[in-house]
Amino acid sequence: MSEKQLTLPVLGMTCANCVAAVERNSKKVDGVTTANVNYASEKVTITFDPSLVKPQQLTANVIARIERAGYQVPTxxxxxxxxxxxxxxxxxxxxxxxxxxxxxxxxxxxxxxxxxxxxxxxxxxxxxxxxxxxxxxxxxxVETAVSDHPEDAEAAARAAEVRHQWTRLIVGAAFALPLFLISMSRDFGLLGEWADAIWVNWLFLALATPVQFYVGWDYYVGGYKSLRNGSANMDVLVA
Incomplete structure (x- = not known):
């Protein structure tokens, strides 16, 4: 696996000895191959092997080492x-x-x-x-502009999500209810000579398609994304 880099800000450096101390302590962390400090920008760039250490663990270990040396990494x-x-x-x-x-x-x-x-x-x-x-x-x-109140933006996003769900519910009911009534009527022999008519099956297809691919589309999308990420959620079960 190729090496990766991580750049961290470091506060408290005042001289070349500070730079050397930060570099020396950073290199002591398992998985780190090089550590270079830019004194002007007050940042340390770490090169590490992700096959030896997870990025999250490496970040925590490097910060701990730097802070133990007397400097600070802002979080x-x-x-x-x-x-x-x-x-x-x-x-x-x-x-x-x-x-x-x-x-x-x-x-x-x-x-x-x-x-x-x-x-x-x-x-x-x-x-x-x-x-x-x-x-x-x-x-x-939920995206919020700097001038917006985050609570208002979140409330608007939640309201839009609820409206979307209501729309799907109404569309689903509008197509699924006739489908249910007609199919049950045929099963109980209430359609008479129409029971075996080809147009009835085409009607079933026309009624079922919006329910399956509009109302149920989010389940397919959610299920695909869940499987793509190596897990299975309720969307996978429903789909």
Whole structure:
């Protein structure tokens, strides 16, 4: 496996000896092949072998070493409001995706309130990187403009999601109810000579198709994305 790089900001360096100390301590971490400090930008670039150590564990170990040497790597916590989760397995899938992002120290997803809390090394990863990881896993994130109130943006996104579900429910009922009534009528012999008519089967197809591929489309998409990420959720079961 090819080597990867991780860049971390370092606070507290005041001279060349500080640079040497940060580099020396960073190289002591298992899996690290090189460590180079740019004193002007106050950053250390770590080259490591991902086959020997996971990026998340390496980030935590490097930070611990640097802080033990008397310097500081700033960290922050970012909360993301999530869309598209249907079961607890979805939450686990998102957690795994976020924890694989270089620079992330810990990511937890709360399925009940549909939020992710990510602790990360500032400068090593951006919000865009984290959002991209969530979307690659098959889910979405509520986007908020800087001038917006996050609560308002989240409420609007949740309301749009509810409207979408109501639309699917109405469309599903509009097509599934006639399909059920006609099919049951045929089974109980209430259609008379029409029971064996070819047009009845074509009518069934016309009524079932929107239910299967419009109302049920999200299940197919969710199931595919779940399998693509090496897991199986409720979408896979339903589909």
């Amino acid at each position: 922050a916590v970012l909360d993301l409001s999530l869309l598209g989760m249907t079961c607890t397995n979805c939450a686990s899938t998102i957690e795994r995706a976020l924890n694989k992002v270089d620079g992330v120290l810990e990511a937890t997803v709360n399925y009940a309130n549909e939020k992710a809390a990510i602790k990360y090394a500032t400068g090593a990863v951006t919000r865009a990187d984290l959002v991209a990881a969530v979307r690659k896993a098959g889910y979405d994130v």
